[in-house]
Amino acid sequence: MIKRDPDVEVYALGQHICMSAHKARRVIDQIRGRSYEETLMILELMPYRACYPIFKLVYSAAANAIHNMGFKETDLIISQAEVNEGTIVKKLKPRARGRSYPIKRPTCHITIVLQDISKDQEYFIWLRKSGWVYKDKYTDVRERYLCMIELERLKWANDVIERYLCMIEQDRLKWANGEWAYGESEGVWDKK
The missing domain is CATH 4.10.280 (MYOD Basic-Helix-Loop-Helix Domain, subunit B)
Structure with missing residues (x-):
């Protein structure tokens, strides 16, 4: 569980994102501890599918920081980033001779915490x-x-x-x- 200081930190939470937690952690590990502007550049240039929902979450957390707390974009860094496994969506795929194969679609919950380093x-x-x-x-x-x-x-x-x-x-x-x-x-x- 992530502990936050409400005076200097703002977060955004994305739940039930349709990808495995392992694939999202690959990207999250690259942006943890970096500045907001540098993070956006990294996420735009990385070739992974997980970059787009993480980009949206970082952008949303920054919007929360600017609108709700009055922070500046230039003073924000990603202090904490966490990926947890979500529920697994189970489906059945029809196969030959009336049989069916199970399909498991994993989901994950991503939490991004932005910190204002000026305060x-x-x-x-x-x-x-x-x-x-x-x-x-x-x-x-x-x-x-x-x-x-x-x-x-x-x-x-x-x-x-x-x-x-x-x-x-x-x-x-x-x-x-x-x-x-x-x-x-x-x-x-x-x-x-």
Whole structure:
């Protein structure tokens, strides 16, 4: 069961959606924790059938947040997303010789919870403790969130640069020690 804080969170619930919970969870796992705008782009571009009802639910939850609570779209993130199994619709398909085969059509219940990060101070405390945001360097909430995304990109770029520099340093040491010469250790120039 999802626990919600009514001051900063708004939800939308879709019941008896005609698809298995497993197929819906594939998509839900990709959008959990992302911003509202990023989620809409992901759902539009993913090739799964489950994307359309989840897209409608996210859009509905955002409409609830804007109309009922007065939140801004830019401050919304998907804090919780859950898929539960619903009832199974059982039918019979007629077959040869008067027999019938059972058809089971699974349904699922999807819950999407949107959180307004501009009003949630505990979220910023967690960001500061984890090292994403420094003391009052950024005042606007959107800038804080964008700073977190930019720091993640910089961290990834630094990892790539470190690996590249490490490879260059290893090649330089091999060259200095005489281990790496044309045609000796690499085996590229052996064929004549």
